Amino acid sequence: MFNNNMILVVIPARGGSKGIPRKNLRLLHNKPLISYSIETAKSSQYVDDVVVTTDDSQIALIAEKFGASVVRRSEELSTDEVLLDPVVHDAMIQKEKLALDEYDIVITLQPTSPLIKTETLDACIEKFEDFSLDSVISVVDDRHLSWGYDENNDRYFPNYIERLRKEDLPKSFRETGAILATRRSFVHEDSRLGTNIDIVEVSREENVNIETYEDWWMAENYLQKKKIAIVVNASNEIGTSHFERCLAIASKLVFHEIMFLTDEHYPLGPEIFAKKNFSFETFEDIQDILKILDENDIQIVINDVLDTSEAYISALKQEGYFVVNFEDIGVGSKFADVVFDDLYEHDSSEENVYSGYKYFILKDEFYYQPSKIIRNDVTNVLVKFGESDPNGLTEKVVDAIVASDYDGRVDVIVGLAFEGLEDLISKYESNPLIQIYRDVSNIGEFIFKADIVFTSASKFVYEVCSVGVPAICLCEDERELSHLFVNRKNGFINMGLGTEVGREGIVKQFMNLVEDYEIRLDLNEKMLSFDLRYGFDNMYSVVEEQYRRKFLK
Numbered sequence: 165m166f167n168n169n170m171i172l173v174v175i176p177a178r179g180g181s182k183g184i185p186r187k188n189l190r191l192l193h194n195k196p197l198i199s200y201s202i203e204t205a206k207s208s209q210y211v212d213d214v215v216v217t218t219d220d221s222q223i224a225l226i227a228e229k230f231g232a233s234v235v236r237r238s239e240e241l242s243t244d245e246v247l248l249d250p251v252v253h254d255a256m257i258q259k260e261k262l263a264l265d266e267y268d269i270v271i272t273l274q275p276t277s278p279l280i281k282t283e284t285l286d287a288c289i290e291k292f293e294d295f296s297l298d299s300v301i302s303v304v305d306d307r308h309l310s311w312g313y314d315e316n317n318d319r320y321f322p323n324y325i326e327r328l329r330k331e332d333l334p335k336s337f338r339e340t341g342a343i344l345a346t347r348r349s350f351v352h353e354d355s356r357l358g359t360n361i362d363i364v365e366v367s368r369e370e371n372v373n374i375e376t377y378e379d380w381w382m383a384e385n386y387l388q389k390k391k392i393a394i395v396v397n398a399s400n401e402i403g404t405s406h407f408e409r410c411l412a413i414a415s416k417l418v419f420h421e422i423m424f425l426t427d428e429h430y431p432l433g434p435e436i437f438a439k440k441n442f443s444f445e446t447f448e449d450i451q452d453i454l455k456i457l458d459e460n461d462i463q464i465v466i467n468d469v470l471d472t473s474e475a476y477i478s479a480l481k482q483e484g485y486f487v488v489n490f491e492d493i494g495v496g497s498k499f500a501d502v503v504f505d506d507l508y509e510h511d512s513s514e515e516n517v518y519s520g521y522k523y524f525i526l527k528d529e530f531y532y533q534p535s536k537i538i539r540n541d542v543t544n545v546l547v548k549f550g551e552s553d554p555n556g557l558t559e560k561v562v563d564a565i566v567a568s569d570y571d572g573r574v575d576v577i578v579g580l581a582f583e584g585l586e587d588l589i590s591k592y593e594s595n596p597l598i599q600i601y602r603d604v605s606n607i608g609e610f611i612f613k614a615d616i617v618f619t620s621a622s623k624f625v626y627e628v629c630s631v632g633v634p635a636i637c638l639c640e641d642e643r644e645l646s647h648l649f650v651n652r653k654n655g656f657i658n659m660g661l662g663t664e665v666g667r668e669g670i671v672k673q674f675m676n677l678v679e680d681y682e683i684r685l686d687l688n689e690k691m692l693s694f695d696l697r698y699g700f701d702n703m704y705s706v707v708e709e710q711y712r713r714k715f716l717k
Contacts, residue, residue, distance in 0.1 A: 166210040166290070167293065169269050171212050171213075172270050174215055174252045174255045174256065174270060174271065175275055176252065176255075176272065176275070177223050179219055180219075180244075183375050183376055184375075187276070188223055189223060190380075192384060192387065197278060199230045202216070203231075204280055205271075205282075208286055210290075211271075215232060215235055217237050219238075219242040224236070233259070235254075235259065248272060249352065250354070252270065252356060253351055253356075256270050270346060270347075271285070271289075272344040272356065273342070278383055278387075279370050280343065288302065297347075298359055298361060299358045299360075299362075302339070303338060304340050305335070305336075307331075308330060309327060309333070310324070372386060392420050392463070394422065394423070395465065396410045396424065396425075396426060396467075397426055398426070398430060399432050401552065403581065404551075409525055410468050411440065413525060413700065416704075423445065423460060425446070428448055454480075457480075467490065468489075470492065470494070472489060472494045473494060474495045487500040488500065488503075490504050498516075502706060504518050504519070504706075505519040506525075506626070508647060521626060521649050521699075526630060526697060533608040534631075536631050536632040536633045538688045540681050541615075542570070542678045545573070545575070546574075546577070546616070547561050547565075548576075548578075551582070552581035553579070555662055555663050557662045565618075566595070577604055578600065578601070607627065608627070611627060611628055611633055615634070616674070617633050617635040621645070622640070629656075632692040634677060634687040634688060635657070636656075636670075637658045638661075639658070640662060645660065654690055654691070
């Protein structure tokens, strides 16, 4: 009841739907379609009675199971040609006879609009605070540059005076059909609208009206939508690879609501977000993170911040968040729901850890980057080590290439944290075949143009592998030695710890590869035997399954 007004919600549900047969009974995200409108109405703080009017015994059974009363509709009111006005009027009269009383406000709620929120229904009812108001309808913003057709003159004409951006056009609304609320005195067999009408604007999500299978697909995706927070940092020291992975993930989660959080102590993060037009929030500490997550009703938290603490992950778990971590070997990893590590194999006893190349997520550019075709001659070599290259492997390798008999081009790419860039440029500026770049945005093109790549055993090897360019790897540290994917059977020549490899050894290995087309072809074929385009799908499947087990038992 609202302001002493008795309120009836009428849900019309025929059994003979044509576009999607038996759609009112079909399971939408594991529940019958009609159950959504019933639950929306019954959750209202104002609705007194919910009735389903139907000609179908199965629909009647399901409606009663979900708590609605049912009135049977006559054959005359169940044909395709009958409008809703007489159907709603009939349901109202039948309910009033049973109640021996009259309702004050009658609301039509369509079962084909399953995403309508109870808050929206209540907002419609609250409009009747205005005693002069007769009816309220749900609408959606429909501003666009539309055209009409003049049949008499056989011509088209614009329905606007000036071409403007959508947001600058005059307000224009389209009825969604989801909700039509009206005072009882205006409910007749041929009309349900009074003369003084107000509107309630709904979101695009609530506007979904299921008439086709495409509409059904859209509704399913909305119902499966999650609110996800991605916590990620970037700096000259830790580089931008974590950001790139998170942006690649976000670009594929198109049916989910994504927000980014980044530590305010790492200014490179906000700078990257601003350049790429992503919205984000900064945080100072764990309490800041928890506050932001709570304010935004987050369900899943993805951490790509390397090692986490027990205190941080436990705080997230205590608040009920599903936690996904990347490359985390900190104490906190034990408490996360899922941990992915595409670089290093983990102890198989760690049931929450999924490791290996199957979970590497390619950047978008590598999905359409063509594969390398091996040529007889080597004319281009790419050298790229880590963000800071603390052991000077870039310079060591370039020196070795210069000392060899190779006379082709050498592209050198260094990271943001690389120190001594000016000295490196000065050292090789007299050699026109050596070009030095810093933090390029189109790394896929550099890999594709190269005939041989020198790199470390970092995740960059997966990008090289996806293109199929023969690679020589020098590990940056002991941890990289444990990257089991970087071996000969997978298409890589791994020379071990870079600090222990001398110039002569590099020159010898390099020239062997330059001069042996068959080896390069073999490495190329081995690399291309791995299809790394499914890393995201593999990751998503794991998260989906673990989330289902935890929350949807």
